[in-house]
Amino acid sequence: MERSYVIKPELGKNYPVISHGKGIYLYDKEGKRYIDGSSGAVTASIGHAVDEVVEAMYAQGKEVSFAYRSHFSSDAVEQLGAKLAEWAPGSLNWTFFVSSGSEATETAQKIAIQYWQEKGKSTKNRIISRWMSYHGITMGALSMSGHVLRRKRFVPLLEDYPAITGPYPYRKPEGMSLEEYGLQCANELETAILRVGPDQVAAFIAEPVIGATAGAVVPPDGYFQRIREICDKYDVLFIADEVMTGVGRTGKAFGVDHWGVVPDMITLGKGMSAGYTPMAATIVSEEIIETITKGTGLIMAGHTYSANPQSAAVSLAVLNYVEKHHLIQKSAEQGAYLLQRLQELAEELPLIGDARGLGMLCGLEFVKNKQTKEPFELSKNVSGKVIAKAFEKGLLVYPAVGGIEGVAGDCVILAPPLTITKEEIDELISILKAAIESVQQELQE
Numbered sequence: 001m002e003r004s005y006v007i008k009p010e011l012g013k014n015y016p017v018i019s020h021g022k023g024i025y026l027y028d029k030e031g032k033r034y035i036d037g038s039s040g041a042v043t044a045s046i047g048h049a050v051d052e053v054v055e056a057m058y059a060q061g062k063e064v065s066f067a068y069r070s071h072f073s074s075d076a077v078e079q080l081g082a083k084l085a086e087w088a089p090g091s092l093n094w095t096f097f098v099s100s101g102s103e104a105t106e107t108a109q110k111i112a113i114q115y116w117q118e119k120g121k122s123t124k125n126r127i128i129s130r131w132m133s134y135h136g137i138t139m140g141a142l143s144m145s146g147h148v149l150r151r152k153r154f155v156p157l158l159e160d161y162p163a164i165t166g167p168y169p170y171r172k173p174e175g176m177s178l179e180e181y182g183l184q185c186a187n188e189l190e191t192a193i194l195r196v197g198p199d200q201v202a203a204f205i206a207e208p209v210i211g212a213t214a215g216a217v218v219p220p221d222g223y224f225q226r227i228r229e230i231c232d233k234y235d236v237l238f239i240a241d242e243v244m245t246g247v248g249r250t251g252k253a254f255g256v257d258h259w260g261v262v263p264d265m266i267t268l269g270k271g272m273s274a275g276y277t278p279m280a281a282t283i284v285s286e287e288i289i290e291t292i293t294k295g296t297g298l299i300m301a302g303h304t305y306s307a308n309p310q311s312a313a314v315s316l317a318v319l320n321y322v323e324k325h326h327l328i329q330k331s332a333e334q335g336a337y338l339l340q341r342l343q344e345l346a347e348e349l350p351l352i353g354d355a356r357g358l359g360m361l362c363g364l365e366f367v368k369n370k371q372t373k374e375p376f377e378l379s380k381n382v383s384g385k386v387i388a389k390a391f392e393k394g395l396l397v398y399p400a401v402g403g404i405e406g407v408a409g410d411c412v413i414l415a416p417p418l419t420i421t422k423e424e425i426d427e428l429i430s431i432l433k434a435a436i437e438s439v440q441q442e443l444q445e
């Protein structure tokens with residue numbers, strides 16, 4: 001083809017053209033094979049070209065793909081709603097369907113604000129989030145995000161929401177136990193609520209494991225329990241953004257399940273349909289839906305593609321596949337092996353300051369100096385170099401750079417499909433090692 005008419009992430013760059021995929025592998029049209037070491041954008045959780053999902057897609061398409069949600073419900077969407085109610089903790093029994101993670105978090109933001117309005121507390125309309133966080137690219141979702149690189153051109157248009165520090169165990173203050181540190185970070189929420197005024201705060205939103213801005217940062221035990229207590233004390237809703245961590249990615253159905261904490265809303269995307277079709281969701285508690293039902297009875301959110309039968313059938317097939325093949329348990333087991341192999345790499349290679357993760361969501365942080373943990377200047381783009389080198393060698397790795405200069409260096413995420421075997425993990429590690437060694441060499445020259 002002479003020229004492209006498609007706007008790509010990096011303008012002017014040529015991208016290989018995908019041909020097909022199978023399991024953890026993708027192949028481009030030149031015949032080159034790639035290990036999908038990050039499930040794309042932590043999305044293709046059950047691997048590529050799974051027959052059951054493709055068959056469900058075809059079967060639904062033969063019946064009906066689209067029927068507008070204001071006119072009809074469908075068996076697919078009702079069954080998917082019931083399945084999510086079964087998976088979700090506590091009384092999180094109601095689901096609002098959308099098509100992307102950004103729509104899911106922005107819907108949660110709107111439902112939180114509407115909930116307080118229905119209760120006659122319309123001043124409660126601010127959302128507290130964390131500096132290191134990513135909740136999506138649309139203006140509402142970006143207002144709640146701490147992703148400096150994505151925010152910076154739009155700051156004047158974003159809501160000026162308060163943000164607190166998220167726990168970052170690798171860089172915790174010396175001499176403080178992990179538990180104390182976790183509680184100190186959680187208590188920042190109380191300080192922020194009191195500063196803004198509890199009558200102004202609708203909700204607190206957080207990723208159970210920090211993803212796109214810092215590379216799989218796992219909070220200390222006790223952190224989310226304390227967050228829940230503070231939210232309850234000040235009538236603030238807790239939204240767990242599980243777009244990246246949900247549907248088994250961390251070795252439990254939802255990230256918050258690791259700490260037995262029940263949020264008021266959970267947002268899902270990515271692994272919910274594992275890349276087979278766009279699908280995302282906001283799961284909402286009985287209390288919130290009862291309140292809105294007794295009030296205006298209408299949720300002020302929604303999109304044309306919300307709750308379309310085609311995407312619902314696909315997502316249902318994905319969740320059934322996860323259950324049938326025990327992929328949540330596999331995520332925990334194989335994820336522990338992946339983390340062990342990454343930690344071995346971290347021992348060996350001077351460039352890696354930290355290897356961390358939970359289940360099949362792992363991260364590496366690159367540092368200038370392992371002893372002092374001094375981060376690289378972001379302009380060095382170390383993670384970008386590792387990602388490019390790995391790509392050249394046939395391994396896909398996901399960037400995790402929040403752009404908070406001097407706080408976190410460059411990080412990457414390793415999050416292969418939950419179906420990956422030990423042998424395939426070994427293959428992934430050997431390519432990753434060669435890629436990092438080659439960047440290390442380049443930096444020394």
Ligand code: PLP
Pocket residue numbers: 041100101102103105134135136137207211212241242243244245269270
């Ligand atoms: N929330 C989290 C935790 C995410 O990781 C992402 C995407 O990376 C989003 C929301 C936004 O999802 P989407 O890119 O599907 O809009």
